[in-house]
Amino acid sequence: MFLRLLYLLTVRLFGWLTLLARGDTSKEAEILVLRHEVAVPRRQVSRRQPDGADRAPLAALARLLPTRLRLHRAAWS
Template sequence: MGVISLVLVRTICLLATRVFAWLALFCGSTATKNAGILILRHEVTVLRRQVAAPKPGWPNRALLATLARAARRPDLSTTGCPPSRLFGGAAAGGVDCARTSAL
């Protein structure tokens, strides 16, 4: 029962804090609201300056290269002809399956 009552007390305190914050926000003047918005905008711009572009390490670059290579690989099962004829083509004396399947 001790853990449940602790969670209940913390939830009630959080709820009360949020209610009082909303009341302070609604009761404030327009100038106070504008000042709060300007402060928040300034905080956002300062935080955006601090965040540098991420530089991927070699494991991430290797994974991205492998995924890019797999994405470019043709699917030989959908062409309807064996890889030897597909890659041999008309230059190797076979039929160019890539052209004949598209017709």
């Protein structure tokens, strides 16, 4: 149990250090991508796939994200 707590604290600490090292543009792009990913399902209650108007801003903003974060976002095909 102690090792798990130590591991979680270490991971969290390195996550904070990584966040401090990132630029403001990267952080703002990540926030915009996440907000858009949340807004799309709210508008599309009955249908599952987003249309081109939803994919375009998401794709443009996602290109501003670091590669590591770009791999974790929702993938719509």
